[in-house]
Amino acid sequence: MSDRQPTHPLTGAELSARLHGLAAHHAALAPTTGAQVRNRAVRRRRTRHAALAVTTLAAALIAVTTGALDALGALGSSAGPTAPPAASASHNPTPDPSSMPVQQVTVDLNSESLSVGGRRYAIAGPKDTCPIGETSVTVTAKYPTLTMPSTAGGKGGAADVRRWAVTFTDRSHHERLLRWVTDDESFALGYHTNPGAIGLGPGNGKEAYDAIRPGARVKIKGWQAPDAQPDSACPDRRPITSDR
Template sequence: MSDQPPPRLLTEAELSARLRGLAAHGAVPAPTTGAQVRNRVQRRRRGRRVLLSTGALAAAALIAVTYGALTSSAGQPAPPATSPPELPPAPVQQVTIDLDAYTLTIEGRTLRISGLQESCPIGETTVTVTAKYPSLAMPPNKFSSLTGIEVKQWVVTFTDRGRQHERLLTWALDPAAGLASIGHNAGAGAIALSPEDGKWVYDAIEPGARVEIKGWQAASPDPDTTCYDRQPVTGTR
């Protein structure tokens, strides 16, 4: 250890004198008094504290913003997956059969038909087309038993609501049968069209078409053995 005494602290007057000497040689600006020296030292200390405080606040703000963003993105549920927009249902084809006017209207076209025998109504006012057959062999009945099974052309069918049987709705007359029944009540449980119109309706109508049947129908029908067009479709198709 050194035996020399510690350096003596300068008094305020001595410190001011030395600073003025340094200022005279251009080292530092010359303070006039010791109070000015202390004020200058204090201002420097305050400046450093302000810089440190400003830096700390900026760092804290950055941390808060970053944490908030991470917390927000982590806490929010993921947006639901978007599904493709639903398409509107396809319009249902509309068909009208007018038994009083002897007409069938489809796709803006009105065609002449044969009506129903009073004793053999269809028995429905609204039906849905379920199937189509270019030719259909009907089951035997007492009217066709002498000549065998009757084959009908360009047949359109529906399923009735009572017994859930597939039945005839429209068919095309055989050219050999002539057109005497068109415009008259002649159908034994279904309506008929001319050969040309029957083929056109067969091509134009679609399964699922909604058919409105207008006009008067008898309340007390004959049995299916008499109304053979009303029998269930069970033959070769």
């Protein structure tokens, strides 16, 4: 006699539950389809893209924050002293013409000489009765030829033309003759013979004329008579007019 218990027939509900369980187990063990593989790959790519976007956004945020902090630091430091830029070793400033030294000319009436640019020239000084009357003057202008104002007694006579003339402005603001050059080879240098100005000989008078520049400061040394005869007797002392 057998020991096995008699098998009871399954109900419809039990049979249905068992079939559903077998189907689920079979689906889990069944190989993955191509569509499922593609879906899983798409999900993985989307996950990687999302992570990359988050990383990029974080880096951009850090850069913006750092730039803002640097800008705030620069604004905060602008109120303080700023160190001057280092000078360029190759920079050579252009000299200012106004800072150039004034040319110095010396007239020594005692030694009858004129000194300019390291050269010394013999002169004929003014007569004692027709002194220049100045001790420091500034050269006003230079003229290759200059016609002097005529004297009352010189009307109708030959024009008094001076060559290589240099003029100055006196204390009365009159332009006057300072020096001139004669064409006479027998010109008596070393004597006081001129009626109120300085004379130079033809040998080096033009050279001295070229050496003197307008604006030069002329120092007049030596003895001069305290009083002078009138301009009628000292024609070189007469103010030069615009009619030259």
